[in-house]
Amino acid sequence: MQVEVNVQDYFSFPLTEIEQAGLGTPREKQPLILPSSEMWQLWFQSWLEVLQPQISSTGVYEVCLRLTDDDEIQELNAQYRLKDTPTDVLAFAALEVECLKLVHLPGIPLNLGDIVISVNTAHRQAQEQQYSLSQELAWLAAHGLLHLLGWDHPNQERLIQMLNQQTILLKTIGFHSMLR
Numbered sequence: 001m002q003v004e005v006n007v008q009d010y011f012s013f014p015l016t017e018i019e020q021a022g023l024g025t026p027r028e029k030q031p032l033i034l035p036s037s038e039m040w041q042l043w044f045q046s047w048l049e050v051l052q053p054q055i056s057s058t059g060v061y062e063v064c065l066r067l068t069d070d071d072e073i074q075e076l077n078a079q080y081r082l083k084d085t086p087t088d089v090l091a092f093a094a095l096e097v098e099c100l101k102l103v104h105l106p107g108i109p110l111n112l113g114d115i116v117i118s119v120n121t122a123h124r125q126a127q128e129q130q131y132s133l134s135q136e137l138a139w140l141a142a143h144g145l146l147h148l149l150g151w152d153h154p155n156q157e158r159l160i161q162m163l164n165q166q167t168i169l170l171k172t173i174g175f176h177s178m179l180r
Contacts, residue, residue: 001052001059003044004109007037008066032123035134040065043138044145047169053149055095055110062109063148065141066116073118088121089140091147115144135175142169 035043044063053061070086078084080092094113117140119133126136143166153159170176 001045001049001061002109003041003048003061003063005037005040005044006062006064007040008064009068032119032133034067034119035137039134040141043141043173046172047142047145050169050172051145051149055149058107058110060107060109062111063145064111064114066114067119067137068116070118070120073116073121076116086118086121088118088125089144090116091144092116093148093150112145112148115141115148117141117144135170138170138173138175139166142166145169 048061073088073090074084074086076090077087080090092114094111117137119137122136122140123133125131126133129136131139143162146162146165146169151162151165153162
């Protein structure tokens with residue numbers, strides 16, 4: 001099993017653009033530390049090894065991860081989901097669920113799709129849940145990956161199944177106790 005993760009717009013957000021709980025004074029500009037491209041690669045590799053998707057005849061996959069801000073994710077959410085509000089994560093699958101078992105050329109990765117995460121929203125949620133930003137970003141990326149692989153949560157039962165799977169994925173990379 002192998003995965004190539006393409007991280008787009010990988011940059012730090014100044015804290016002045018991100019809410020901080022408990023600060024009543026003007027915020028200083030300091031960059032947030034985000035997971036490295038190598039860390040994302042390791043996480044997605046570990047997750048695919050756990051999930052063992054049987055959709056690539058070669059076991060080689062590709063995922064595009066875009067880390068962005070609330071403004072851009074709101075535009076995407078409005079355009080593709082008709083919800084004119086920021087959200088934490090969007091997933092755009094490259095393949096339809098019915099077509100997931102494909103045969104393709106050896107050595108060419110099977111593109112699973114794109115995951116877009118708002119670092120602004122992730123930061124707020126991390127503070128609210130008292131998790132690290134890296135832990136929240138991993139949670140959202142795992143959620144996005146499951147969507148790319150055909151998972152969905154149209155009802156409470158399926159949502160619980162998906163959240164349980166996310167918890168398993170996060171444990172494989174060393175994050176524990178992500179209760180939602």
